[in-house]
Amino acid sequence: MMHSLRVVVALAVWWVAVLGGATAYGQPAAKTVQAGRLVFRLAAGVAEPGSSPALAAALRQFAAQPAQQKFPHSLAPPLDLPGAVDLRPVYEVRLPPALPVEEACRRLLKTGAVEYAEPLYYYSPLLQTSDPLADSARAGGQYHLKNIRAYRAWDVTQGDTAITIAIVDGGTRLSHEDLASQVQRNRRDPIDGLDNDQDGYVDNYTGWDFADNDNDPVREANSVHGILVAGCASAATNNGKGIAGVGFRCRFLPLKIYSSTRSGSFAGYEAIIYAADHGCQVINLSWGGVGGYSRFEQEVIRYAAINRNAVVVAAAGNTPADLDFYPASYEHVLSVAMLTPSDERSPNATFSRRVDLSAPGTQILTILGNTDSDYFAVGGSSFAAPLVAGAAGLVRARFPQYTAAQVAAQLRRTTDNIDALPGNVAYAGRLGSGRLNVLRAVTETGQRSARIIARTYAPARQAYSPGDTMRLTVQVQNLLQPVSNLTVTLTSLSPHLLVRQGTFAAGPLVTLEQRANSVAPFRLAVAPGTPLNTRAIIRYRLQDAATGYQEDQYETIQLNPDYVVLNANNLAFTLTSRGSIGYDGLGMVGEGVSYRQGAPLLAEGGLLVAASPARVSDNLRNDRRGSDADFWTLNRVRLLAQPLRADQEATATFRDSLPTLTRGRTVGVRVRQHAYAWAATPHRDYVILEYRVTNLTADTLKPLHMGLFMDWDLPGEGSRNVVAWDAARRLQYLFDPTAPRLYAGVQHLRGGQPSAYALNHQAPGGGPVYLADGFNSAEKFITLSSGTREATYPTATDASQVTGAVLPYLAPADSVTVAFAVLAAPTLTQLQLAADAAATRYQQVLPVRPAYSGGLALYPNPTTGLVYLNLPPSFPSATVQLLSLAGQVFHTQTCNASRLVLNLSAYPAGIYLVRVQTQNRQYVLKLTKQ
Structure with missing residues (x-):
């Protein structure tokens, strides 16, 4: 047994090395640009790429093939659904291998026919294997089921085969004893070489491989991550074999996003759209990385969560740092951090105000998938997230009338607070609302929860400088039980961001009602002396005094960036600390250069x-x-x-x-x-x-x-x-x-x-x-x-x-x-x-020439009133002007003598300029009035 365990560990570690997913503790996984591909969204008023001559010409110059709709089967957003996104204007372009993706994006942006053009990224899975002896040293096997109260929850609901959890990951093993009965099969499209359901996918009977574009979601050799994740959420329960998945009767849909071939590519976001459009009520994402925000990726999440009403769950990361980690940190995602068996933060867990809740993530016994009956103990936020995804499936079965946002609220509001535990005190507020409690999630019907679902800053900027003031309009929605007098109080957790007006009396709200503070927005100001690149966190405290409801929501605002914007005139001009104009490097950090508040005029400078x-x-x-x-x-x-x-x-x-x-x-x-x-x-x-x-x-x-x-x-x-x-x-x-x-x-x-x-x-x-x-x-x-x-x-x-x-x-x-x-x-x-x-x-x-030293002088300087200007004998005549530093001319006279008297008694104290203009030359001297 010991020998076989060593072999299993070696295989798992080899798979991680090949896939590039598991990084050493303390090294955050980073997303990387996929060569030869980009996505863009058509600008408003552009019906298709060919309807813009500039865009069509640009695409002809470098596209290896015509641009294709990224999601041709996505549906139009309902007109009465706030926040819904339309993915039909999103297109993908294949590029020649030698053409840099960033250069192609710049060339598309220059046409003015696209809202954005972005690379497609590769994200790593988040596997971290644990000590192979952990299983033999642990009594009771799946300890986490007891910690999250899953056994008691199953007395209330065992889920439903009509609930499907999408496992967007590295593939599966269809024949495993604990998975075979749990796969959601598309019986409208049996394997016969035809697209019977006309959804654009031929024979997608048991899922789809998006990385290699075929109907085989079986994992590649030695790649077990997707199987491990599926076991946590959806392993067959009460079948007398192996382990139990939290989702019990809920099925899972294997969607493979990592390639088995050299020609394939990462396809996580494509799989999210497929899952949403094919009826998956829950979508699990146990992968991600640092590397910044993507509009395309956020739109995909919004489409799944808002347009298609899917609960999106993602792993918060395995790096012991406070950082934004995507896709977990996007809006409309339940971000899950990992805990030890004692409900304390794992030493390797990412923590942040973006985390929504936590779940066990170490020593998790699940399906390995090298054979049809093997199991293994693993660790990582990859395996905390599917526990929450399984719980979301149970909540959807128990409360079928709930929207995805309500299911997420129910899971957040029914956790057990763990902030007081010794290992968590230092991370209070950054492990989410607490540890997942599935029993409470499927039984408590009196919970209240409101959420800030939209926000608008005026002026709208990526970051704010010292001295800036801003107005913040928010839209709040009541998600669960009615509230009688909801108030939203805005507080800054940073001394560098000051709240001038921070209260919003939303009043009574019935379930799913929305209200905005557009009449009296929040007001904020950036304090002088704010350090460079400060990340200020603001807290929305939502309260209903009559019912005792209180909940916090957080947001990060970037302050004092390493650039400034000169906007005194018609040009809004971004200047950086390293000689760049418009943006700092290719990461588009900055506010560009624009004219009269128009569109950005400069791609790079x-x-x-x-x-x-x-x-x-x-x-x-x-x-x-x-x-x-x-x-x-x-x-x-x-x-x-x-x-x-x-x-x-x-x-x-x-x-x-x-x-x-x-x-x-x-x-x-x-x-x-x-x-x-x-x-x-x-x-x-x-x-x-x-x-x-x-x-x-x-x-x-x-x-x-x-x-x-x-x-x-x-x-x-x-x-x-x-x-x-x-x-x-x-x-x-x-x-x-x-x-x-x-x-x-x-x-x-x-x-x-x-x-x-x-x-x-x-x-x-x-x-x-x-x-x-x-x-x-x-x-x-x-x-x-x-x-x-x-x-x-x-x-x-x-x-x-x-x-x-x-x-x-x-x-x-x-x-x-x-x-x-x-x-x-x-x-x-x-x-x-x-x-x-x-x-x-x-x-x-501006002092463009040195002062003439051959007799041209002002004295006394500084002066309290009278000042004498001596001119050299070589000056036949000169025009002398007194100016402000801004160039305003206060006084002009002609001098034909060697000395001129200026009287500044009537002028306020300050710095002035004296300009002496001869026929051939001009001199400027600085004068101080005390």
Whole structure:
């Protein structure tokens, strides 16, 4: 027996290694991009991909085959069902293997015909095998059935064969003694080579293999995870063999999502839709990973839970950390954490405010599936989740009138509180409402539960900065017994997020009634000094004093992100701490660049610095299916609380590594970044970016190239832009020549000689730089070092620009300043006016030239009133103006003498500028009035 157990453990561990699912304790499983596939949702008003010329053209350029509806059999959402999602506009595209998925997503977004374009991801199963001796050391076998009160619950209900639990996992063993009678068979489609039920799946009699697209859901060799999970939820009970599944009579539907072949791919979300559309009342997901939120994945969950009324249960993860773990952390999912036999948190369990409830997850005896009569003890949240899924099946049988949301509420509200146990005290509130109690779930009919089912922030942002205020409108729904006077109290659990108005009297609500606080929304504010990238948790406390009902619900808000948004004028402009513009890297962290609150205009943007084709530093896309990360933060970006020279100013300092540390791959510079935005006309259509660059190496950089790469997403046809160059203004810009609705570009203001390069994304023959296969260092250098001879691209195409400057040399420890204006306007005339205004404003307000030392001076400075301006004898005459830091002219006079008296007695204390203009030159001096 000992030898056979060792063999079983070896097989299980080998399977995990092959599938890549089990990570070491403390290492969170991460989702990975599946090559060659992406999904997109058509924008409102676009009936199909072919109805948008821009989208159709983009797809023809790179799609290996026509785009196909992702879920062609999904049903339209009921009109009277709030929160329902329509999956019919979602399409999938197959890509050539060499084309980076992220690049294809960007090109689709540029068409303006899609709401989103996202990769499809691979998620790992969450198996963690336990000590093979655990079974022999444990009395009573399935201890967890007693812990969760399953035996007593079966006295009330034994489920129903009409209830089906979808096991979306790694396949099954149809012939196992404890599974054979439990498989839900589709008798409308027997195995005869025909699609008898016309659901699009031929012979889907015993489930489906979505990874390999066939009707065989039997697990691949040495892959037992799906069988282990099925045993927990649905093993045949009271059959005199093996073990008992929590769901008792409830059937299970095996849906295989991990491939048995090299050509297959992970297909978890496709299987969720199938389960929902084929009548599965409960869907179990014992897999997942960290890696961020996906709109596509959340829409799939919403479709299953809201449109199709399925209870979705997911494992919360096996990483001992407080983190968001998907799909468990999506809305409308019951997230299940794992416990030890003593009801204490497992040392390897993920915990968070997103967890809904907990269940035993260690030493769980279940079906192994290597033979038709084998069993094994395992551990992990993978096996806590199906215990809850089985319980959900019992609740659905006991209360058939309950919606999926009500079943989830019943399970949450009938748990046993375990926060006071020694191992749980430190995690109170992050293990959900308590440990699953199936008896209470199927017997208690007097529970009350309300839920925040929708929320709207104004302004709507991904994250909020210090000083920001926001209004929060929520919609609450009463799910179970009526409440007589429901109140919702909002509390911040973070000192950095302040609640200014946090009460909502929802009043009496009958079962399933909804109400919103749209008349008096919650009000919140971000405190000054909030640390970078703070995750603030807010708590909704739902109470009904008359009945004693109280329940908490949590939400996370991102504060003080590592970017700022300048929005003083028509441009809402995201600036990061590492030289990126619009978004921080390819993860789309940021709020982009937009004009007059319109759609995002920039797919990607950022600073390039280069000394040679091999020495290029940036944080832009590369040719390795990712982005470079050469710049790192010294002083994070921040908006100045008291801007001196503009209505909004932002500053940051970053640097790259010395080339001696990167084998000559980087440049070796420090960059101080300063941004300026003004609110008054004619300065509303641009933002000035100023970069002061210091040479950190021991060698002279000769020459040094700098520039801004801007991949614009202008409204209209994304593949129909031309690039123009206005040499007089040193302005490079893009527009749609057929239907110009917006012009956008970059203007060189200061530093070296201007350079400009127009990039064509579409065809390899379009030039030496081809972005469709990435953007390597040699190509980046070409765009910076070609002067202005490649500044234009007159043929309409999917285009972008690099506008830069060439500096003849930069000595060690020396610094130089380069400045650009980023502009957008609805007409070319307005763009040109904005460029002229930017050039004038930069010369007038910003210290672009050192003060003349040959006799030009102000004294006393500071002054309390009178100030004297001395002019050198070489000045024949000069015009002298007194200005505010924002450029407002207070006083103008002509001086033909060597000294001029200015009287500031009538002006308030502050900093002023004195501009001296001769026939050939202009000088600006700073003056302080006390």
